[in-house]
Amino acid sequence: xxxxxxxxxxxxxxxxxxxxxxxxxxxxxxxxxxxxxxxxxxxxxxxxxxxxxxxxxxxxxxxxxxxxxxxxxxxxxxxxxxxxxxxxxxxxxxxxxxxxxxxxxxxxxxxxxxxxxxxxxxxxxxxxxxxxxxxxxxxxxxxxxxxxxxxxxxxxxxxxxxxxxxxxxxxxxxxxxxxxxxxxxxxxxxxxxxxxxxxxxxxxxxxxxxxxxxxxxxxxxxxxxxxxxxxxxxxxxxxxxxxxxxxxxxxxxxxxxxxxxxxxxxxxxxxxxxxxxxxxxxxxxxxxxxxxxxxxxxxxxxxxxxxxxxxxxxxxxxxxxxxxxxxxxxxxxxxxxxxxxxxxxxx
Amino acid sequence: xxxxxxxxxxxxxxxxxxxxxxxxxxxxxxxxxxxxxxxxxxxxxxxxxxxxxxxxxxxxxxxxxxxxxxxxxxxxxxxxxxxxxxxxxxxxxxxxxxxxxxxxxxxxxxxxxxxxxxxxxxxxxxxxxxxxxxxxxxxxxxxxxxxxxxxxxxxxxxxxxxxxxxxxxxxxxxxxxxxxxxxxxxxxxxxxxxxxxxxxxxxxxxxxxxxxxxxxxxxxxxxxxxxxxxxxxxxxxxxxxxxxxxxxxxxxxxxxxxxxxxxxxxxxxxxxxxxxxxx
Numbered sequence: 001x002x003x004x005x006x007x008x009x010x011x012x013x014x015x016x017x018x019x020x021x022x023x024x025x026x027x028x029x030x031x032x033x034x035x036x037x038x039x040x041x042x043x044x045x046x047x048x049x050x051x052x053x054x055x056x057x058x059x060x061x062x063x064x065x066x067x068x069x070x071x072x073x074x075x076x077x078x079x080x081x082x083x084x085x086x087x088x089x090x091x092x093x094x095x096x097x098x099x100x101x102x103x104x105x106x107x108x109x110x111x112x113x114x115x116x117x118x119x120x121x122x123x124x125x126x127x128x129x130x131x132x133x134x135x136x137x138x139x140x141x142x143x144x145x146x147x148x149x150x151x152x153x154x155x156x157x158x159x160x161x162x163x164x165x166x167x168x169x170x171x172x173x174x175x176x177x178x179x180x181x182x183x184x185x186x187x188x189x190x191x192x193x194x195x196x197x198x199x200x201x202x203x204x205x206x207x208x209x210x211x212x213x214x215x216x217x218x219x220x221x222x223x224x225x226x227x228x229x230x231x232x233x234x235x236x237x238x239x240x241x242x243x244x245x246x247x248x249x250x251x252x253x254x255x256x257x258x259x260x261x262x263x264x265x266x267x268x269x270x271x272x273x274x275x276x277x278x279x280x281x282x283x284x285x286x287x288x289x290x291x292x293x294x295x296x297x298x299x300x301x302x303x304x305x306x307x308x309x310x311x312x313x314x315x316x317x318x319x320x321x322x323x324x325x326x327x328x329x330x331x332x333x334x335x336x337x338x339x340x341x342x343x344x345x346x347x
Numbered sequence: 348x349x350x351x352x353x354x355x356x357x358x359x360x361x362x363x364x365x366x367x368x369x370x371x372x373x374x375x376x377x378x379x380x381x382x383x384x385x386x387x388x389x390x391x392x393x394x395x396x397x398x399x400x401x402x403x404x405x406x407x408x409x410x411x412x413x414x415x416x417x418x419x420x421x422x423x424x425x426x427x428x429x430x431x432x433x434x435x436x437x438x439x440x441x442x443x444x445x446x447x448x449x450x451x452x453x454x455x456x457x458x459x460x461x462x463x464x465x466x467x468x469x470x471x472x473x474x475x476x477x478x479x480x481x482x483x484x485x486x487x488x489x490x491x492x493x494x495x496x497x498x499x500x501x502x503x504x505x506x507x508x509x510x511x512x513x514x515x516x517x518x519x520x521x522x523x524x525x526x527x528x529x530x531x532x533x534x535x536x537x538x539x540x541x542x543x544x545x546x547x548x549x550x551x552x553x554x555x556x557x558x559x560x561x562x563x564x565x566x567x568x569x570x571x572x573x574x575x576x577x578x579x580x581x582x583x584x585x586x587x588x589x590x591x592x593x594x595x596x597x598x599x600x601x602x603x604x605x606x607x608x609x610x611x612x613x614x615x616x617x618x619x620x621x622x623x624x625x626x
Contacts, residue, residue: 231461237441240410242514243434243462288450
């Protein structure tokens with residue numbers, strides 16, 4: 001049958017591309033595993049593999065090495081979760097906005113969380129990590145709703161361009177307000193500056209636990225949005241013609257993106273560049289299919305964040321450079337390289 | 348009003364605009380229009396820029412809900428039907444769809460299968476066959492693995508039509524499918540659509556600019572003027588000097604196409620006539 005031989009000839013190059021992707025995936029998984037091991041082993045005190053095994057095998061033992069390991073495990077887990085959440089969130093936002101530059105920072109969500117934190121420090125006097133988490137979560141979510149509302153004004157409903165502009169405008173307004181509150185008040189600045197530099201060093205399981213269900217919902221929504229994003233990528237009219245409820249699909253993917261970015265900001269503070277850079281790297285590896293882009297982002301994001309965290313600990317031993325600073329330092333040149341390698345898609 | 352005969356197959360679906368008023372916010376584009384799309388036929392909507400052609404096509408494709416009246420698909424109001432169900436009956440190729448960066452032709456065409464897939468479902472054999480068939484009839488099978496940004500304009504437009512074919516709908520609406528293509532590609536696309544209509548009985552409605560192409564490739568033509576139906580009928584009935592003057596506000600001569608006996612329009616280009624006469 002003609003159509004059968006046809007599909008055979010097409011499948012050939014597909015298979016070789018699939019093999020390449022599979023090999024790369026295995027390499028990336030191995031790299032992530034290695035980074036996690038290094039993340040537990042490195043720090044102001046370097047522990048051996050034997051000590052790591054020992055610390056897990058005998059949880060009752062309390063020596064310095066075992067304690068260090070038990071602190072570094074939740075830190076590593078947090079880096080994995082936040083890395084995956086930020087990367088998937090960025091990929092969703094880029095899909096919703098059909099804009100390759102969309103990410104939680106550019107769309108104003110981090111500014112919203114920061115503004116909420118500053119208000120809570122300056123006017124309410126909140127001070128514990130658990131309180132900051134709730135405030136950051138609420139700030140991010142409220143900002144997301146405002147961006148949606150402003151982006152939907154006008155006769156044609158929400159459009160990618162209006163959305164992006166709304167995010168940028170609301171973000172810069174909130175940043176200005178944050179500066180206005182913090183600049184005259186050194187007491188607020190001294191507390192806020194620790195939150196402002198995103199990092200995973202404060203990772204503790206009991207702090208993460210209450211946020212995890214929300215993050216899990218975010219990942220589930222992301223997975224369910226993938227096919228709709230594939231249709232949206234063809235333009236709103238094409239997507240509607242293919243049977244996608246465009247506004248609902250956009251709202252759903254946006255909700256998932258907001259849940260993921262707000263929860264990771266609540267857990268680790270604002271960490272830039274992961275949401276922006278990782279989806280582009282994923283696209284280079286797997287192509288234009290959002291099902292694969294999201295999955296690959298969930299693998300590369302943790303790798304970037306865990307590796308950055310290890311680098312931050314190694315370069316300035318015995319101190320830490322927080323991961324938010326390292327991702328920006330690594331992310332900027334990587335992003336420039338990505339842009340140079342391939343022309344950016346149109347907005 | 349002229350009755351266009353239909354070519355009804357037992358599975359054919361009907362599409363009918365019933366006294367629709369189309370408006371964006373406060374601006375009314377079409378006041379009151381009814382149109383029974385002849386089943387199994389090819390039709391064109393023509394008219395000057397801004398007359399409401401694309402708006403009408405959007406309403407027929409359920410993308411714009413009429414302010415009053417309704418578009419009926421098989422007798423049911425199209426805006427109340429599940430949109431995915433509509434997408435298995437009626438396909439739309441908008442004027443400027445977006446090709447995601449780096450997507451291959453095969454992957455682009457595969458997205459036409461969206462209405463048939465479950466939320467998390469994977470590609471079935473029926474999906475594979477539909478995509479392979481669409482690639483074959485559009486002559487793109489050999490280019491299937493090529494990124495769309497590396498092929499010619501005509502091949503790209505064929506890929507979009509292949510996507511619509513993979514959607515396997517009985518009705519296909521196209522908004523200016525030949526715009527931006529050179530003359531060879533324009534003919535190629537129109538021939539492809541004619542073959543589709545002849546082979547599968549697909550009902551086709553397209554917005555066209557070129558009156559001579561509309562005359563040659565369609566069974567019926569609707570000429571809109573300021574959002575109202577100005578002329579409707581077979582090409583021979585609609586294409587006339589009076590219609591061109593009326594609808595497009597320009598002079599033209601209509602001669603008889605020696606091949607088909609259909610009307611053929613020659614725009615009245617006064618300046619070039621004057622120049623050639625004096626030379």
